[in-house]
Amino acid sequence: MMQSKLKVVSVNDKPFSSMAQLFVPLEENPLVLPLPKTLPDPVGNDIKEIPQALKNIQTDWRMGEGQNRASAMSLSRALLARLREKMSGQSAPDGIDLLVTGCEVSLWLGEQFATDLAHCFKHLNVRTVSANKLLGLSGQQFSMCQTGHDLSDNWDLHDCVVLIISHSGGTFASLAVSKLLQAVTKRIFVVTSEWDTQIGKQLRALGTYSHVFSTNISLRPAEPCSVSVAATQQLLTQILMYLAFRILSDDVKDSAGPVITRTDLAELEHVNRTNIEALQEIVGYHKSMSKTERELRRRGRAWAQHVLETPRAWILCAAYVAVTVTCGIPPITAITTQAGLYEKVPQELLYVARALDAAIYIFLPQIMIFCIRLLQCRPLLHRMTGRTVVIGDVPWVAQCVEAFLSKLVACTYSATALAVFSANPADHLVHRMTHRVVRGSLLACGRPDGRLVALTSAEQSVCLSVNQASSIQSLGVTCESITIGHNPHKLPLTAHHVCLQGSRPQFLCEHLLPPGVQSATALQGCFGNLADSVESNDLWAKLREDLSNTSKKRIASSSVETMLASLQKDSDGQVSFKDFERGFKEFMPTHHLDRKDLKAVFDRFDQNYNGALSPSECKAILQLDSVSLMSYAQLARNTSPSSMDHFNIQESTERIFGARLINSDMSAKDQFKMTESQRLSMMLYESRIASLQRAVAFFVMFHQMGKTIAEFWPWVSFGILRYRMDRTHSIMRIATTASPVSGANVREKMVDLETKKSLVRVKGLLSKMIALWRQQQVYSSAEF
Numbered sequence: 040m041m042q043s044k045l046k047v048v049s050v051n052d053k054p055f056s057s058m059a060q061l062f063v064p065l066e067e068n069p070l071v072l073p074l075p076k077t078l079p080d081p082v083g084n085d086i087k088e089i090p091q092a093l094k095n096i097q098t099d100w101r102m103g104e105g106q107n108r109a110s111a112m113s114l115s116r117a118l119l120a121r122l123r124e125k126m127s128g129q130s131a132p133d134g135i136d137l138l139v140t141g142c143e144v145s146l147w148l149g150e151q152f153a154t155d156l157a158h159c160f161k162h163l164n165v166r167t168v169s170a171n172k173l174l175g176l177s178g179q180q181f182s183m184c185q186t187g188h189d190l191s192d193n194w195d196l197h198d199c200v201v202l203i204i205s206h207s208g209g210t211f212a213s214l215a216v217s218k219l220l221q222a223v224t225k226r227i228f229v230v231t232s233e234w235d236t237q238i239g240k241q242l243r244a245l246g247t248y249s250h251v252f253s254t255n256i257s258l259r260p261a262e263p264c265s266v267s268v269a270a271t272q273q274l275l276t277q278i279l280m281y282l283a284f285r286i287l288s289d290d291v292k293d294s295a296g297p298v299i300t301r302t303d304l305a306e307l308e309h310v311n312r313t314n315i316e317a318l319q320e321i322v323g324y325h326k327s328m329s330k331t332e333r334e335l336r337r338r339g340r341a342w343a344q345h346v347l348e349t350p351r352a353w354i355l356c357a358a359y360v361a362v363t364v365t366c367g368i369p370p371i372t373a374i375t376t377q378a379g380l381y382e383k384v385p386q387e388l389l390y391v392a393r394a395l396d397a398a399i400y401i402f403l404p405q406i407m408i409f410c411i412r413l414l415q416c417r418p419l420l421h422r423m424t425g426r427t428v429v430i431g432d433v434p435w436v437a438q439c440v441e442a443f444l445s446k447l448v449a450c451t452y453s454a455t456a457l458a459v460f461s462a463n464p465a466d467h468l469v470h471r472m473t474h475r476v477v478r479g480s481l482l483a484c485g486r487p488d489g490r491l492v493a494l495t496s497a498e499q500s501v502c503l504s505v506n507q508a509s510s511i512q513s514l515g516v517t518c519e520s521i522t523i524g525h526n527p528h529k530l531p532l533t534a535h536h537v538c539l540q541g542s543r544p545q546f547l548c549e550h551l552l553p554p555g556v557q558s559a560t561a562l563q564g565c566f567g568n569l570a571d572s573v574e575s576n577d578l579w580a581k582l583r584e585d586l587s588n589t590s591k592k593r594i595a596s597s598s599v600e601t602m603l604a605s606l607q608k609d610s611d612g613q614v615s616f617k618d619f620e621r622g623f624k625e626f627m628p629t630h631h632l633d634r635k636d637l638k639a640v641f642d643r644f645d646q647n648y649n650g651a652l653s654p655s656e657c658k659a660i661l662q663l664d665s666v667s668l669m670s671y672a673q674l675a676r677n678t679s680p681s682s683m684d685h686f687n688i689q690e691s692t693e694r695i696f697g698a699r700l701i702n703s704d705m706s707a708k709d710q711f712k713m714t715e716s717q718r719l720s721m722m723l724y725e726s727r728i729a730s731l732q733r734a735v736a737f738f739v740m741f742h743q744m745g746k747t748i749a750e751f752w753p754w755v756s757f758g759i760l761r762y763r764m765d766r767t768h769s770i771m772r773i774a775t776t777a778s779p780v781s782g783a784n785v786r787e788k789m790v791d792l793e794t795k796k797s798l799v800r801v802k803g804l805l806s807k808m809i810a811l812w813r814q815q816q817v818y819s820s821a822e823f
Contacts, residue, residue, distance in 0.1 A: 072233045072257035081261035081765045082447065083746065086738050087325065089266050090318045092256050093273040097312065099255070100277045106234060106249055111278060113248040115285040117200045117226040122291045124198065134195035139167045141204035142212055142778075144264050144442060145230075145271065146170070147435040149204045152275040155726050158719065159283050162296030166194070170203070170212035174780045178219050183780070196223050197799065203229040204275075206254075206267045208236020211778035217241045219785050222793040230274060232256050232267065252278065261765040263446040265738045268439050269318075269731060276311060276727045280304055284688055301643075302691070303720040309690035310543045310728050317541045321736050334537050335736055338521060339743030342481055344415055345519075346426050346744075347751055350454040352407040354755060359403060369396035420516040421479030427458040429475075430737070431468045431504065432485035436730050437461035440483075440737040447745035449767035452760065455748050464504040465497055476508050478516045483740070485733040486524030492548040492714055493721035495563050498526065506532050523736050525729060537740075539732055546721060547697040548714040613651035616641050623661075696720065 078084050099105055118137060124130040137156070139149040146169055153167045168190050175183030176190055185191060201220055205213040208231035217238045220227055225245055229238045230252040242250035254270035283299050286292050323332035363369050375392040399406065405423060412419050430440045441461035448457045460475075462468035464484055476482075484505050489498030501522075509520050509532035521535040529536035552565060620637060644656045652660075697717055745764050752760040 071235050072255070074258060075260060080746070081259075082263050082265065082742055085259060085261055085266040086322055086735070086742055088256075089269045089322055089735055089738075090315050092254070092266055092270045093318065094315045096254060096270060096273050096277065097315070107252055107274075107277075109249040110228065110252050111281050113250065114200070114202075114228050114278070115282055116248075117228075118282060119285065119289055119291060121198065121200055121226070122286075122294050126291060126294050130198060131195050134164065134197065135166050135199045136164045137166070138196060138199055138201045139165070139204065140170045140173055140201065140213065140216060142170050142210050144268055144439050145204035145206060145210070145213070147438045148268065148271050148275060149202070151272075151433075151435045151726055151730075152279060155279055155723060156282065158722065159279070159299040160286060160295040160297055162294060170210070170216045171778060171780045174212050174215050174219065174778075174785075178215060178785050179781070196220065198224050198226065200224075201227045203227065203238060204271065205229060205236075205238055206232050206264070206271060207258075208232060208238045210238075212780060214238050214241070215778075215785050221245070222791075228252065230254070230271060230278075232258065232270075262449075262767050263443045263765065264439065265443060265735075265742075268443075269735060272727070272731050272734075276307075279727070280307060280311070280688055299719055299723075302697075303717075303723065304688050305691040306696050306717075306720045307723050307727065308688045309692075310724050312690060313542050314728050314732070317539065317543075317732055318735055320540050321732060322739055331537070331540055331736070332739060335523075335740040336743040338535060338537065339740040340747050342428075342519075342740075343744045343747035344417065345421070345479065345481065346455050346457065346748055348408055348411050349423075349425070350452075350751070350755070351411055352404050353454065355407040355410070356403045359407075360400070369393070370399070371395040418479070418516060418519070420514050421519075422477050424479075425456055425458065426479065426481060427460065427475065427477075428481045428483065429468075429472050429508075430459070430461045430483050431464035431472075431501070432461075432733060432737075433465075433726070433730050434463055436485055436734045436737070437463060439734060440741065443738060444741045444745070446767050447741060447764045448748065450762040450764065451748060452752065452762070455751070465500040468504045469507055473508050473511060476511045476518045478513050478518070480518035482508055482518050482520040483737065484520065484522050485730070485737070486522045486526060487725055488525040488729060489563070490526060490549050490552065491546055491721040491724070493718045494725055497725075498524075499563050502530055505530060509533060523733055523740075525732075537736065539736060541729075541732070543724070543728075544691075544693060545695045546714070546717055547695065548717070548721075550695050550698075551714070613653060614657055615651050619652060619657060 075081075099107060121130070121136050125132060125134070125136075137153070139153045140146070141149050146167070150167045153165045157163060157165045168188075172183075172185060172188060172190050176185060176192070182192075201224060203213050203217055208229070213229075214237050217227060217229065218241060221241075227242055227245070228250050229236075229242055231239060232254050233256075234251055234253050236251075239251045252274060254267070254274050256266055256270050259267055284301075284304055286295050287297055287299070287301060287304075320329045320331050321335070323329045328336070371392045375389065408423050409419060411417075412421075428444060430437050430444070432440070438461055441459050444457070445459040448455070448459075451457075460472060462471050468484075472482075482505065484501060486501050487494040487497045489495045505520055505522060509517050509530075511517055517532075520533045521537065522530060522533050523537045523539065525539050525541055527536075527538040616638060619641060620634065623637060640660060641652065644660055645652060697713060749762060749764045752762070
């Protein structure tokens, strides 16, 4: 046996005091998560863990003192600093404030996050771009031509905030971009699965503050992404709410153009918390199936039968041929022989029996498929070819589910291969997919909840797309479609519908609907009638308001200034609640707020919690309209400002969102006006919560479909034929993701970018110096 010695050499200039400091502990180390256990079904296990993983993220965000909170504070400070630089003129007014980048699934989630943030703050310049494109433009010796994309050197990335999304933390292009962009900005952050990743190491080297967000779900060996998608979406939702709250609480909020309100955040926080219960209903419980999970898995097994009919027909054909050829007794010929017809009929007619046997052999696959469909009670006239699955939903859901299903069947055998496509039913599904619809195509579509007025048109578009696809017929048969959503109404032309059970409160618009109205057309008609009635009644009022708009503004401004001047102030120039209440009732008699609501609004604007307001804070309250005042009163009555820190956004406690805005003497038309103030809240519910629930429902259904197909092969081959549906042939997603763009020139390009940044800074300083010198020359000439 060969003997050898291990020699440890330290290359650090400073000697370590003990050998233990040279090693990284793998056990009981909070920065190194343990490897997952080896399980027979990693994909199914990932789906089952989704509710708990999301609950852990919420609990850590609210109760923990971990790195996510520190990173969130750093991210908000960086974004607020960027806004202040724009206000002071230190950076270009058209410069990018936040750049979100990533690859594949991470990029699709980032695009939705950036869209939502831009909807919340209309003046915030938020951009998304693929890390491959960014690397191709700025990380190559010869820049890649960005044909079809608006990415160019004109994008001002100097000192902007960058958010990189990479579940593995080692995606090649994202890792290269995390190095490359350090030449133009130090405000780089990453969303990943754990702290100890390659990108995390790159960003920790920047020092000064925390740069890493973690979903804390560790490495996931299964290549079809499920829990990583849901956890990333949840973490981005937490970041979105935190950034919105911080901007609304800062003095630079006006430069961001806020559209979102604290009431919207309170409602979003409520549906965010109840989302865990809804997801538990979708994925089921550890020891029992829920009603929704049972229905989703039943539909998955049914679709798997469409795919499995081909190998089953092959097996039946093989058995038929083997028996009849080996025994030499084709059935029609054998029946003719046994009946003794050879002696009773002419010899020529005996060829008819043999011709019938030949026809059976020729059409044997079709005959067997017909027999299988009869036994399983499935449509008989579907095409007898490979199946195609089309997934329709909002972009990030459709693309993530397409990647999930295509990876589930990536290693399957050719007889059970699937063609998987995705499209947006509110945009290009009709144009891209309806000409491909044939008998037996499988269409799965997610439906927004049209009972919310902000989503009524979106649901109408989805229903129209599904109906158009389902109405294309051949031999009286069309595609087999299924819709998944929160509206319980089933479309007439779809084969199936799965209703997702939710426990969220109602919005005002749902409260105004007549009982039993559920179809997309009826919903749009009801809301349209209310809106038309409101518009017709308000036509002359709006005209009069436009004609007297200038004088009204002058009167309102005069009232505010008069009240501010009349308010009694203390030695520090602050206004107590008693004096504010007296002035408010005297000068603002049209605002019907009781004392309790007024005190709640007063406390909400009291930023120092000292029981007094500054004149600017008083002016901000007085300039609010009635709806905004009632919104602030609603939120303030349901939350305590003294207990409301930046991380624990207090959720709304209303049974009906916005019910506090409705007075008992309001008509339905006036109440419908109030629903417009909840439009953004409904949009955020759809993009952050409802779409996630539909994505998880697709994961459950297609997992059952892929599992049924995978379990078929070892069962019919006595264990000889088998494959793992948690793997693909590339096996590239676990440690990294394949990249089409080289990163060989990143170091050299970093030097070039740093040089360009320095030149831009010098150019700006010289411009300021020249401007000051010219001013001094003008003053000097004026003195003479």
